[in-house]
Amino acid sequence: MKIAILGAGISGVSLARMCAADGHDVHVLEKSERAGGLCKSRKVDGFTFDEAGGHIMFSKDKTVLDWMKARCGGDPGVVETVRNTRIRWHDRWVPYPFENGVGHLTKEAIVDCMDGYIEAYVQRRLGVECPANFGDWIQWRMGDGFARHFMTPYNEKIWECDLTTMSAGWVAGRVPEAPIRDVLAAAVGLDTEGYTHQSVFWFPKEGGFETMVKGCVDGGGFTLHVSTAVESVRRQGDRFFVNGDEYDLVVNTVPLPLVEPAFADLPDEVRGDIQALKPISLVNVLIGVKTDEPLPDLSWIYLPFPAQGAANRVTYYSNYAPSNAPPGHGCYMAEVTHRGDLKPTREWAMDLCRKLDAAGVLDADRIVTLDWVNSDFAYIDQNLQFADRIGRVRGWFDDSGYITFGRFGRYEYHNSDQCIARAMEVHAHVREIAASGDPAAPRFS
Ligand SMILES: Cc1cc2nc3c(=O)[nH]c(=O)nc-3n(C[C@H](O)[C@H](O)[C@H](O)COP(=O)(O)OP(=O)(O)OC[C@H]3O[C@@H](n4cnc5c(N)ncnc54)[C@H](O)[C@@H]3O)c2cc1C
Incomplete structure (x- = not known):
């Protein structure tokens, strides 16, 4: 044909x-x-960046994963990384997913989260039905403490809307429910692992x-x-x-x-x-820094709070493959979602970096390259x-x-x-x- x-x-x-x-x-x-398309990468001043935000290679389906790796050539043509993700929670680095990292919060916040989580758990067992909107779904599934300390501010930042105007349908199957025993273990300080299908990922060695x-x-x-x-x-x-x-x-x-x-x-x-x-659009800010030290051993981090600036996620991109940055340098990518109304300028991008500096993420004085790419179609508006x-x-x-x-x-x-x-x-x-x-x-x- x-x-x-x-x-x-x-x-x-x-x-x-x-x-x-x-x-x-x-x-x-x-x-x-x-x-x-959204998988494009570009070279800027000797750095390599992904245009539409941080991408990693992983799959629950081994046939697909093998197919993806085979396209990268080499022997192997990919770098394997053990995922290490954190939430920048005020001045703390909390393991992700948040339910598995709850023991790293302040004692008061742990009580808030567990009180709400157990209350929500009981309500569900008593037959309270799954709400149709995402804002209420967060309360129903996670309870008030998790909602207030992470889920609501983070999701408001990424989706740029009142969460009750979004459907809850899309989260089914996408946000796995952590077993209550794991959350209790995490709350008393025992480390547990969430999202295990992604705990190891791959990335092309070059390009x-x-x-x-x-x-x-x-x-x-x-x-x-x-x-x-x-x-x-x-x-x-x-x-x-x-x-x-x-x-x-x-x-x-x-x-x-x-x-x-x-x-x-x-x-x-x-x-x-x-x-x-x-669609929900996304500006990906490409940040190259001069550094004699490797970047901290992180894959990516989430930034839930408005005071941390507009970025909801920062990828420690030179950790994915050393060739992503020239020797003596490292690079990050900071993702900012919007609804078609963001027109980035250098001043805006610099302000974003200063806020990341104030949040303890990077040292803005070390920046040698700053660029950005807008993708009109990044996320689906799940209204x-x-x-x-x-x-x-x-x-x-x-x-x-x-x-x-x-x-x-x-x-x-x-x-x-x-x-x-x-x-x-x-x-x-x-x-x-x-x-x-x-x-x-x-x-x-
Ligand atoms: C922030 C972010 C992070 C992501 N992270 C990951 C990740 O870690 N791992 C992962 O596997 N996936 C990730 N993804 C998802 C991944 O990028 C997409 O699933 C994938 O790239 C979609 O491919 P596609 O071919 O369906 O669409 P697209 O990549 O959108 O391709 C559509 C193509 O159509 C072309 N086009 C547009 N108009 C026309 C026209 N009139 N005529 C002809 N051509 C046209 C476009 O130029 C484009 O090349 C992420 C996505 C985003 C936004």
Whole structure:
């Protein structure tokens, strides 16, 4: 088949590689000057940075993880790191996740957290139902102390909204519930480990996270058309046309609001739903420092409080791979979310760094490189209307004969490993289509 894949992020190029290996004639259309999307990296003054914030390689699925590592070449082409994450809680470094680090708080805060946690636990056992909104969900699941001392200020910073206007649906399965015994053990000072699927992670030895994408493109057997925006997509019978060229099948991975104007066949209601899918954007501040010492042995930290500045997370990026910084230097990345209204300047970025200095995170006098990258589409706005809207949009695409997937191509809150897992599912579906000869059946969802 002649297949058009729209967008050359990791979703698009991984699917392209898989389909090309089956002998299909695969064309990937990418608006930007190179593949990578949110997985792009860049070099600045000899430092390497990931553009859209700190990325690590991990997966619960070993097949996917092995596939990702294999794309990085070398023997091995990746560095393995034991995760060491902290929350900067006032003047303390509290292990993450917060429930597992509760013993590191002040005694008063430990009592607040445990009192609320047990009360919430009892209420749930008495049958109090899971609330529909995220703000109430935090109280229901974690109790008042954990909410006040971390969860609420941190989440208000990252989502930039009143948390009761967000749905609780997206956290199911994403925020694992720590067993109460672990939380009690943590409260009395016994160390426990949370989020164990991520306790070891990998990172490309050279070139930043984008190396994985390059390894997908190189020798991938498909044609990559860069600087080629998708401008028109239409279906005529069982033929598909993209920018006027004819295909047997079209798979979209471009963020839906960006590609919606190109789709000729979309009904007005579905267009309206897509236009209402507003993203959360992110400015990633790239910070290079001169230092004779290695950076502290941390992977990344969370900053819940407004006084710590606008950044919600700082990655100790030169710890991921030594090649990320030149000798005698180290580098960090600080992530700031916004709703399309942040226009960074050098003064703003410097102020952010001074606040990180005051919070005890870095020494602003050692900064030698300061840059930033904005990503319009970083997180999904999980508002209370989102599930219904995206349900209608996915429903239309799934019945249309087009396939759409990817972080914003389907609005599934996926990391790159899950995008690759989805590409494997789409690949299996393409095989079924090739076998049946009917592009519209069976249906992909
Ligand atoms: C802050 C942050 C941290 C993350 N951390 C991790 C992590 O630690 N580990 C991990 O695995 N994942 C992480 N992720 C998730 C990961 O970045 C995404 O899951 C993945 O990159 C999404 O890939 P995609 O191909 O679906 O979409 P994208 O990367 O968004 O690709 C879409 C592509 O479409 C192109 N495009 C746009 N408009 C057009 C057009 N009109 N025509 C043609 N092309 C167009 C874009 O240029 C882009 O290349 C993180 C994401 C963020 C925001």
